[in-house]
Amino acid sequence: MLVSIYRYNPEKDDAPYMQDYQIELPEGKDLMVLDVLNLLKAQDPSISYRRSCREGVCGSDGMNMSGKNGLACITPVSEALKNGKLILRPLPGLPVVRDLVIDMGQFYKQYEKIRPYLINDAPAPAIERLQSPEEREKLDGLYECILCACCSTACPSFWWNPDKFVGPSGLLQAYRFLADSRDTATQERLSGLDDPFSVFRCHGIMNCVNVCPKGLNPTKAIGNIRTMLLQRAT
Amino acid sequence: MVTQITSFGRSGLYDWMMQRMSALVLSLYTVFIIGYLLLNPDLTYTQWNALFEATWMRVFSLMVLLSIGVHSWIGLWSISTDYIKATGPRFFFQSVCGLAMFVYIVWGVQVIWGL
Ligand code: SF4
Numbered sequence: 001m002l003v004s005i006y007r008y009n010p011e012k013d014d015a016p017y018m019q020d021y022q023i024e025l026p027e028g029k030d031l032m033v034l035d036v037l038n039l040l041k042a043q044d045p046s047i048s049y050r051r052s053c054r055e056g057v058c059g060s061d062g063m064n065m066s067g068k069n070g071l072a073c074i075t076p077v078s079e080a081l082k083n084g085k086l087i088l089r090p091l092p093g094l095p096v097v098r099d100l101v102i103d104m105g106q107f108y109k110q111y112e113k114i115r116p117y118l119i120n121d122a123p124a125p126a127i128e129r130l131q132s133p134e135e136r137e138k139l140d141g142l143y144e145c146i147l148c149a150c151c152s153t154a155c156p157s158f159w160w161n162p163d164k165f166v167g168p169s170g171l172l173q174a175y176r177f178l179a180d181s182r183d184t185a186t187q188e189r190l191s192g193l194d195d196p197f198s199v200f201r202c203h204g205i206m207n208c209v210n211v212c213p214k215g216l217n218p219t220k221a222i223g224n225i226r227t228m229l230l231q232r233a234t
Numbered sequence: 235m236v237t238q239i240t241s242f243g244r245s246g247l248y249d250w251m252m253q254r255m256s257a258l259v260l261s262l263y264t265v266f267i268i269g270y271l272l273l274n275p276d277l278t279y280t281q282w283n284a285l286f287e288a289t290w291m292r293v294f295s296l297m298v299l300l301s302i303g304v305h306s307w308i309g310l311w312s313i314s315t316d317y318i319k320a321t322g323p324r325f326f327f328q329s330v331c332g333l334a335m336f337v338y339i340v341w342g343v344q345v346i347w348g349l
Pocket residue numbers: 154155156157158167168201202203204205206207208209218219222
């Protein structure tokens with residue numbers, strides 16, 4: 001099988017280039033893309049990429065596989081092949097550190113901006129803040145995000161304004177805290193989002209929903225934030 | 235919170251609402267004009283003229299004119315902040331758009347109200 005990998009080492013290369021590798025895969029087994037990368041790294045130790053859990057829970061190995069963002073560890077080669085060829089590139093839109101490794105600084109900055117932690121002014125109870133099963137249910141489909149950045153780096157609005165538009169991942173988390181019955185900063189949080197960029201740069205293209213490896217729906221969360229802003233203003 | 239002085243209103247929600255409402259006015263007008271033309275296959279000049287003489291039609295047309303201004307300003311402003319990264323050219327583009335919309339609205343008012 002032919003694997004084409006985006007290579008760039010800023011210390012040596014003037015410009016990025018695609019390098020082709022030929023690899024024999026074991027018969028009758030559908031490997032994951034990460035397995036193929038590991039085999040290739042044994043051939044050429046200079047290939048760089050991030051990975052850790054190899055089972056879709058840590059969010060380290062987000063990359064662009066034949067044009068679609070996803071986690072290499074849970075994407076079967078058969079799904080990522082395009083015309084018999086596997087093309088691996090770093091996630092688009094963020095600066096490349098080396099090969100498939102990107103600088104996630106801008107992505108985390110947006111995450112930090114939405115204050116991803118519970119804010120509650122009431123004195124803490126002796127044991128814990130309780131939630132009813134119904135209140136807890138509201139967080140389903142939100143808390144599972146592993147911050148892999150597959151969605152935000154697939155979003156054109158995030159490509160053009162990564163410093164101003166929070167992006168699908170950050171907004172999904174913003175809604176996770178807006179929807180939490182234990183959080184008391186709802187009004188402050190909404191005020192921080194009511195500008196022409198943070199939320200409203202989303203044009204509902206749904207690239208984010210299309211790529212999320214955890215099957216989450218940031219577009220729906222963004223719609224819910226918009227509804228909350230609307231309810232507050234009317 | 236991102237502040238931007240060239241956006242239409244100060245708030246994203248307000249811009250978003252205006253974009254939706256102006257779109258509604260524009261589509262109602264389009265449907266009305268197309269419907270009117272279909273229902274009056276042998277339309278005469280006098281009939282067409284009388285339609286635009288009516289005060290309600292003038293008000294409706296004026297609303298449409300203002301909606302075009304608002305809708306295109308918000309849209310073109312978004313496009314310029316997406317694709318034109320250098321401040322100078324972006325400001326120039328926004329100024330040209332703003333000026334064009336102002337001229338269209340003043341001119342349109344003259345035409346509609348027969349001034
Ligand atoms: S729906 Fe919104 S957040 Fe998701 S990819 Fe499209 S513009 Fe980006």
